Amino acid sequence: MAARGGGVYLMSGNIRVPLLDLKREYQAIREEIQAAWASVLEKMHLLKGENVTAFEREIAQLVGTEHAVGVASGTDALLLSVRALEIGANDEVVLHANAFVAALEAVLHAGAKPVLVDAAEGDFGPDLEQIRRAITPRTKAVIAVHLYGYPLPLEPLVDLCAQQGISLIEDCSHAHGARRDGRHVGSFGRVGCFSAGVVKNLGAYGDAGFLTT
Incomplete structure (x- = not known):
């Protein structure tokens, strides 16, 4: 520097x-x-209105999902996703230990138990074999965070979640516009969560966020 x-x-x-x-x-x-x-x-x-509707429509088109919903922050996107998937007390959510703290907070806020696994070597995301071993009858979801703009190779995790009947939540707050195998992050899981905080790749003057599904 x-x-x-x-x-x-x-x-x-x-x-x-x-x-x-x-x-x-x-x-x-x-x-x-x-x-x-x-x-x-x-x-x-000043609340909702045509500008928000247009923003949500353009985000859904960009990511390639049916819906996008504007929220107050990336943390709110994670909180709403966990709640919408009816995750609560006695449930478990698997996420990687190097994920941003907001993902952990969303799980705890819902009353569920976060189960941490190590990151995979070379891509910052969760180790697939450790996720496989961490899944129990109480597991409701896996949260995968695309850190530092790097789009994770999620297809194997998508397949694992489908086999186990659990949901995949993507935290895409560092990876607006990132694609993997021709698909935009936020379109692989049940829901994609994005921050639009002031210092993010796509940032508001203040705080904002959105989710895709």
Whole structure:
């Protein structure tokens, strides 16, 4: 890392990659944002409304799912997914130990038991054989997190979940736009959860999120 000319950069060989600068980003799209915000205020569509509907439709088209639902945060997307799948007390959810803490919190918030497995070597995701051994009659779901923008190889896990009659929840908060084998993350499992927090690849000015199914 180096500081030069008023900016902070990550150095990779001869390539300088600037760190996230929200002010610089805003200046590049300022007119478009101001016009959109003025339109919202003129119509007073401050909750739901046509803009949210259009956003959800475009997200569903991008991911390749039938539905997308806008929520307040990526954590809310995980919480709603766990609740919608009727996961609760005495149930178990398997997830990898290096997953972001919000996935763990969603399981605990529902009153269920998180069962942690190690990450697979080389792809940041859960180890399939450890998941297989962790599944019990109480297992209701597996949460797989696409960390650092890396789309996990989920087909074997999709097959395992189908065989065991359990749900697969994808946490895609780091991986907007990522594809694996021609499919967008968030379209492999029963539900895909996305954060649109301010520092994410697709970020709101504040906090936001959405889920796909």
